[in-house]
Amino acid sequence: MSLAVPPPDGTPLVEVEGLKVYFPIKEGIILERHIGDVRAVDDVSFTLRRGETLGLVGESGCGKTTTGRAVMRLYDSTAGTIRFDGVDVTASKGEALRRMRRRMQMIFQDPYASLNPRMTVNGIVGEPLDVHGEGGSTAERRARVGELLATVGLDPEFGVRYPHEFSGGQRQRIGIARALALSPELIVADEPISALDVSIQAQILNLLQRLQDRLGLTYLFIAHDLSVVRHISDRIAVMYLGRIVEVAASRELNLRPLHPYAVALLSAVPIPDPAVESRRRRIILSGDVPSPVNPPSGCRFHTRCWLRDRMGNPERCVAEDPQLRVLSTGHEVACHFAEEVDGSAEQVQATGARTLGTAGSGDAAGSGGAV
């Protein structure tokens, strides 16, 4: 049994259309009344192609984790379809779902909470094999687990130890080995490095990239940190309050963000370089993210939008819900006035480009980075 999967050919692996995940709010003890919904994910569509990494980025409560879990069928969706390799998984159940599930695996944020403290590493990494009846004989199973541990850079001898004997970074490697056990095609990684120390984060990021190259994996990479998402993703989808507000190629999004929220998010990411920091200016968004129980009308970002403020608060933002529209190849934005963002001082300052006007051009890439 090898770890190889069919080579990535750029065909869609996951197609999400109009996905909604609502969590009901109920009141009353005996007679439960449904009084509202937390609209965690509210009409989200995207496609994940074989072999690519799509980054889902946004702040807490924006629905990125819920989206990831809905794709895994860990949450039932309220509406919409999720097609995995052409098959609608929102409808599948029982044996069909079980067979589908082994093709998608998840890596969790907290390497302390996601490993059973009473199981040995061999038990943890081998459990998916047992569940799906792939373990084979004891010797085969042990060999396979050893191979998986070696793949993630752990000594196969460690298999007899328990999770508490490992550091955070090593635990995350164990979690990755478990996710790889069934040779999945899709891996949903939910904040896989945010609980780790800085020097360990790069180890795990590099490991994930090596594994993708070697095994042809497709990643849905969920994180709040735009610099991490940018590093690993081919394309990035920015979420705000249950919606995708902008999708673009990773590089394009960082050089030419077009949604006012994406610009603000990018401007807020600190860059470890005082020279760049001194010429950037943060866009300070006022207030907090509104409640997803009762999202603002029209554009959900209008209550905090700096662009709307500058344009004299046009009525359209409050009245009309902007849909994702294509502004250039592969670059979609859900903002009525995205054209106003392009080339604005805010956009330039957020990207940290050296001079006005270079933010959109191709050769600006190095000007901010190579110092």
Added chain:
Amino acid sequence: MALLEVADLVVRFRTHDGTIHAVNGVSFALEEGETLGIVGESGCGKSVTSLAIMRLLPKPAGHIEGGSVRFDGQDLLACSEAEMREMRGRDMAMIFQDPMTSLNPVLTIEEQMLETIQAHRKVGKDEARARAVELLTMVGIAQPEDRLKAFPHQFSGGMRQRVMIAMALALAPKLLIADEPTTALDVTIQAQVLELLGRLTTEGGTAAILITHDLGVVAGMTQRINVMYAGFIVETAPTADLFAKPAHPYTVGLLHSIPRVDAPPGEELIPIEGTPPDQRRAPVGCPFAPRCAWRLPVCWEANPVLQPLRGGGPVVTTGPTATHRMACHNPPTREEAAAGRPLRDGFVVAPPPSAVAAEIEVVEP
């Protein structure tokens, strides 16, 4: 004389598992109004250093076992508990990472703010309340009169951290220590809080120590940085110098292991392999040696001391012209620092001496 002078501070924790060598002889100084960043990973001693300065080490495990801390001319380690209590809040204040656990969940914001103000100032309730309203306005909380009646759980994380900042600055302290003040917050909220913190400390002339693991945060917020590893300061320099000319292999490694949002495409991360040392072992040699790509045989035996990058001239410890110093036997050259790895022909890292080889995890780059 500097506002704060820490000299050869040694802090240890006595636990059932043995003695933890948390801080192993740390010296630095801070002038009035200066902003210092302390950067390092979990367990490097950055928080313990600040808790020791505030004399807030967890008891009974934590002990200051050596060194001195002088604040505003006073020897803090000789102060009684009552004297310390007087000073905390009034002269020196602290903001913690998690604003939820640093506020009392069963008291309103008003009760907590008034308590702080009235503990140090002989003022009536009305006057204290007026000050509280003024402070909440200062940190940008809308309708402060109404919000005073709220409980902490009715505030979002960013607002709670604003309340913490308001309380910390209530008595215009000379020194503010912020321990990972924005780590629990979302990035746009982090931007709000950092902006506020920067503005208020500048306006009030408050000296600040910003403790964080995030090099991006200190790059924009501080004038000077101490990089800590395993309880030692391994490099110290004015902020611009540190980023332009990182000199210690650990600093070089940190800068190469964080993805930058403005990096050119195809940027390669060079992680620091291995894990930080077990601090139950008394430190012998350079603490970074087991993970270092530049280590020499001497690194296993002698711990290097902080030395100026370039010899000659007096060592300046504070202010914008502070001397760039670091503790390394075999510092990377400028080219090596830029590349993130040794470039010398035939250079091989020194293997660990047999005495320690079995006990510690050593990385072969």
